[in-house]
Amino acid sequence: MKLTGARILLECLLEQGxxxxxxxxxxxxLNVYDALYDYRDKITxxxxxHEQGAAHAADGYAxxxxxxxxxxATSGPGAxxxxxxxxxxxxxxxxxxxxxxxxxENLIGRDSFQxxxxxxxxxxxxxxxxxxxxxxxxxxxxxxxxxxxxxGRPGPVLIDILxxxxxxxxxxxxxxxxxxxxRGRLAALIGRASHDMTAPEPDIxxxxxxxxxxxxxxRPLIICGGGVVRGRAHEELAEFAQxxxxxxxxxxxxxxxxxxxxxxxxxxxxxxxxxxxNMAVDACDLLIALGCRFSDRVALNPATFAKQAVIVQxxxxxxxxxxxxxxxxxxxxxxxxxxxxLNERIGQKDNKAWKxxxxxxxxxxxxxxxxxxxxxxxxxxxxxRTAPWDTIVATDVGQHQIWVTQHFHYDYPGxxxxxxxxxxxxxxxxxxxxxxxxxxDKTVLHITGDGSFRMNCNELATVAYxxxxxxxIIFDNRTLGMVRQWQTLIYNQRYCETDIKKEPDFVKLAEAxxxxxxxxxxxxxxxxxxxxxxxxxxxxVIDAVIDVDEKVRPMVNGGDHITQFLLN
Amino acid sequence: xxxxxxxxAVLVDNESGVLSQVSxxxxxxxxxxxxxxxxxxxxxxxxxxxxxxxxxxxARARLLCNQLRKLFPVHSVKLLDxxxxxxxxxxxxxxxxxxxxxxxxxIQIANIFRGSVIDVAPTSLTIAVIGEEAKTDAxxxxxxxxxxxxxxxxxxVALERGAYTIDDDTKEKGEFNxxxxxxx
Numbered sequence: 001m002k003l004t005g006a007r008i009l010l011e012c013l014l015e016q017g018x019x020x021x022x023x024x025x026x027x028x029x030l031n032v033y034d035a036l037y038d039y040r041d042k043i044t045x046x047x048x049x050h051e052q053g054a055a056h057a058a059d060g061y062a063x064x065x066x067x068x069x070x071x072x073a074t075s076g077p078g079a080x081x082x083x084x085x086x087x088x089x090x091x092x093x094x095x096x097x098x099x100x101x102x103x104x105e106n107l108i109g110r111d112s113f114q115x116x117x118x119x120x121x122x123x124x125x126x127x128x129x130x131x132x133x134x135x136x137x138x139x140x141x142x143x144x145x146x147x148x149x150x151x152g153r154p155g156p157v158l159i160d161i162l163x164x165x166x167x168x169x170x171x172x173x174x175x176x177x178x179x180x181x182x183r184g185r186l187a188a189l190i191g192r193a194s195h196d197m198t199a200p201e202p203d204i205x206x207x208x209x210x211x212x213x214x215x216x217x218x219r220p221l222i223i224c225g226g227g228v229v230r231g232r233a234h235e236e237l238a239e240f241a242q243x244x245x246x247x248x249x250x251x252x253x254x255x256x257x258x259x260x261x262x263x264x265x266x267x268x269x270x271x272x273x274x275x276x277x278n279m280a281v282d283a284c285d286l287l288i289a290l291g292c293r294f295s296d297r298v299a300l301n302p303a304t305f306a307k308q309a310v311i312v313q314x315x316x317x318x319x320x321x322x323x324x325x326x327x328x329x330x331x332x333x334x335x336x337x338x339x340x341x342l343n344e345r346i347g348q349k350d351n352k353a354w355k356x357x358x359x360x361x362x363x364x365x366x367x368x369x370x371x372x373x374x375x376x377x378x379x380x381x382x383x384x385r386t387a388p389w390d391t392i393v394a395t396d397v398g399q400h401q402i403w404v405t406q407h408f409h410y411d412y413p414g415x416x417x418x419x420x421x422x423x424x425x426x427x428x429x430x431x432x433x434x435x436x437x438x439x440x441d442k443t444v445l446h447i448t449g450d451g452s453f454r455m456n457c458n459e460l461a462t463v464a465y466x467x468x469x470x471x472x473i474i475f476d477n478r479t480l481g482m483v484r485q486w487q488t489l490i491y492n493q494r495y496c497e498t499d500i501k502k503e504p505d506f507v508k509l510a511e512a513x514x515x516x517x518x519x520x521x522x523x524x525x526x527x528x529x530x531x532x533x534x535x536x537x538x539x540x541v542i543d544a545v546i547d548v549d550e551k552v553r554p555m556v557n558g559g560d561h562i563t564q565f566l567l568n
Numbered sequence: 569x570x571x572x573x574x575x576x577a578v579l580v581d582n583e584s585g586v587l588s589q590v591s592x593x594x595x596x597x598x599x600x601x602x603x604x605x606x607x608x609x610x611x612x613x614x615x616x617x618x619x620x621x622x623x624x625x626x627a628r629a630r631l632l633c634n635q636l637r638k639l640f641p642v643h644s645v646k647l648l649d650x651x652x653x654x655x656x657x658x659x660x661x662x663x664x665x666x667x668x669x670x671x672x673x674x675i676q677i678a679n680i681f682r683g684s685v686i687d688v689a690p691t692s693l694t695i696a697v698i699g700e701e702a703k704t705d706a707x708x709x710x711x712x713x714x715x716x717x718x719x720x721x722x723x724x725v726a727l728e729r730g731a732y733t734i735d736d737d738t739k740e741k742g743e744f745n746x747x748x749x750x751x752x
Contacts, residue, residue: 123589124596128640131585148640152747192643193745200746203739317747318740319634322627332743 005135006035006166012142022054026074029101031166049458055085056430064435069096076114091421095154104163127155135168140184153317202333211345217286220246226253227291229413236339249277252420260409267363270298275361294324380407394432396452399481426455460513463539510541517541571622574629581641605723664715
């Protein structure tokens, strides 16, 4: 059957089971949007206020569902507006396929209107990207692109299509997803990797070595990293931790990979890690890192990290092994499969003395109440007991991000959506939109700070347009809190450009978009506002005023030893 | 900090954009490429890139290989051990040769280095020499007094000695493919 490139693209999305696309139309991608008009009943398109919001929404959709997110944008500024969103997805290994169109073949390379080399720009922040010149390459490339985005270590893929390729007609034959690996580029790629569609088994000798190390260890510690979340290995990890009888420290990206209420969890690890987690790293004799790349925010000083321990790294990406911290043993494979093989091989251990030592340190920071003022801990506690247990939380970046990671207890993968690797302020509202679209029955909270919120609050327009009951909670301290905290502790209280003396009226802003809002100063008012927000059925903004000097505790300075707490 | 020279052999898809993807990886990881040579292999769809780079130690060089292996157009990467590999470079040198004495001396030097004269003009000679840097640097120094008009190097190409090849199946290679395409 002969179809235009634009229709072939949409047919290929249907082959992948895509039913939702986030995006923003424009000149060069018009053929695709024109074709989309005929696919309205099969593909829902969510138009955001800005391409960056669309990129974060597709990312939030991917993180919360585990499926591949899809995002459309036009050439030039449309494409470059995606860049922060692509980098965010790349750093956190989130599978998103970005589709941009470029000017036609007759105009390319002539600095034409809205022309940009987006494949060049995104080369270091995509798993793989493509420039499609003609319609006859399109189906093959889209099939490979989706496979690459979701396979192995997931990540973003960008497909840039010249406008002429979307207009040209060429032969298209439907190919079910299960057969994609038998044809074209994908078949060649898999052939080169010398294995078939079934994922290769992790090396059994490597597994046995780790099982042996576990048998010998007296002070084992497990780190639950983002790989456990991406690999949805939470059930296997729960069994594994219980059998090894080891404390589990959770990274920001690992939140939800291990039940936050499980008595074995020591809470967060690293720069803002709990005392229990960081002290355990220092004292353990076996450290099992699952899907964790020992970033500078976790390992801090790689030279002194877990010095007493045999470090074992389990990762799906071989190039992560020994990248940041030198390990003694590694297993390359899917963490879900690795853990289930390990669970078959290990017996029940008992490490009571070691656990008693680790849990003699606090797993969460206690904050004193300071008079009338609302505290971050109060906000977290009220949300935790008022919102449904399976509430999805999307955050921006800064103090609020760490507070909600430390004090909410995440029960399942995809419950916390946060930009852990790239640290993109303005990620949260877009991500919340993606999560709400894919989980209409779940409560979705967008937790933000007044600084982050101002970056992409334009997406309130999307919340209002699609009538999405997303609740935004602003930790409003009228300053860029995390940067100010560093200025307080490290830069002699020279508050250069952090305090925001005059904030917009966030309640009026919400009302301007047709949403509700309330400004609160104390715990009782916050609880009342949250209850109203949970039942009102539309978007709601709670401007929660907190003290300007509230700090994230504990804190270890970047590059310092992990137990060298600057703040406790 | 003292750095060592490492030679990397890389097999890649013979497609546009691949070379820039490979070379950009070095700059973004903070390394400067000392020498780079590319050409197709016995399989026309596959090119072989030989890259020489200065790195702090073996571990850093291996990390660079790991990052390269992660790129989709890259088929295989091998860090070549200098004591077990042959490295060669072709240098073309255009030298001033206006007088008969200069001419005969240049030809003599070329012969000693088993180079060949590939172009003769009234006032110049062009010499081609193949070898490792020690040899090509030496002839360059000897010809300098005659006045070098132009000089071009192909960049080093290298192969392992013996029957070993870049495609030798190692456990490591399998591990890298897992991260790229672990379909399930």
